[in-house]
Amino acid sequence: MARIVVMVALSLLLGASPPPLMHFTCTPAAGPIEIDGKADDAAWKAVTPITEFRLWRSFQKPTEATSVRLCYDDDFLYALFECADPDIFVLHSQRDDRLWESDVVELFFQPDEKNPIYYEFEIAPNNAVFDARMVNTGSGGFLRWAAWDCGIRTATDVRGTPNHWQDRDQGYTIEIAIPLGAFHEVIGDQPLKGQTWKFAAVRADLSVTLKAEERSATANVADYDIHNKSGYSKLTFK
Ligand SMILES: [Ca+2]
Ligand SMILES: [Ca+2]
Numbered sequence: 001m002a003r004i005v006v007m008v009a010l011s012l013l014l015g016a017s018p019p020p021l022m023h024f025t026c027t028p029a030a031g032p033i034e035i036d037g038k039a040d041d042a043a044w045k046a047v048t049p050i051t052e053f054r055l056w057r058s059f060q061k062p063t064e065a066t067s068v069r070l071c072y073d074d075d076f077l078y079a080l081f082e083c084a085d086p087d088i089f090v091l092h093s094q095r096d097d098r099l100w101e102s103d104v105v106e107l108f109f110q111p112d113e114k115n116p117i118y119y120e121f122e123i124a125p126n127n128a129v130f131d132a133r134m135v136n137t138g139s140g141g142f143l144r145w146a147a148w149d150c151g152i153r154t155a156t157d158v159r160g161t162p163n164h165w166q167d168r169d170q171g172y173t174i175e176i177a178i179p180l181g182a183f184h185e186v187i188g189d190q191p192l193k194g195q196t197w198k199f200a201a202v203r204a205d206l207s208v209t210l211k212a213e214e215r216s217a218t219a220n221v222a223d224y225d226i227h228n229k230s231g232y233s234k235l236t237f238k
């Protein structure tokens, strides 16, 4: 008992220890997906949502619910985020701007652990898009890599009044289609089926209802650096 008390006290002093890394699967789309910000496509109903978002550093559950679904076909990798949010806040509307400074969802993929190239996609509730093919952040970060434009298609559905903090919003949905050609430099013409990538889905939530902004991920973000891929989850294409 004494040893357990000491261990709990130590873990509180040193910060939370990270939970085991997560491993998800991505299945072929069961039908066509219309990129309109609506989750009503039959293909989405067939996908189990990923809901295991954890706050950066503390690994605790975030205040507001977030889910992401993933699937793919011969041409696109699809994602659908659904975010509860009582205060939707959007700062930027330009392509490749600093979308992470207000409410945003993000996807990170490193298709091949032996190849340092990785991909970052961010979409804000106002459908502003940031996309970047990166090698590492020490080489210039987004200033160097964000000019890349992969032809991503996105749409959003906002239930609320963004930037009007006096009322309470319901949330927003973001639907994404990333052309598989975006990853060609790394994966070539290999079929997705059977591949396992490093992966993180991320959400930033800034709201008047929160004591502090909340950044959460399906990855273990121990040091507040989402570009540190050691805590990424894995994503296997079935
Ligand atoms: Ca749709
Ligand atoms: Ca870009």
Ligand SMILES: [Ca+2]
Binding pocket: 085, 086, 087, 088, 089, 103, 205, 206, 207
């Ligand atoms: Ca918010």
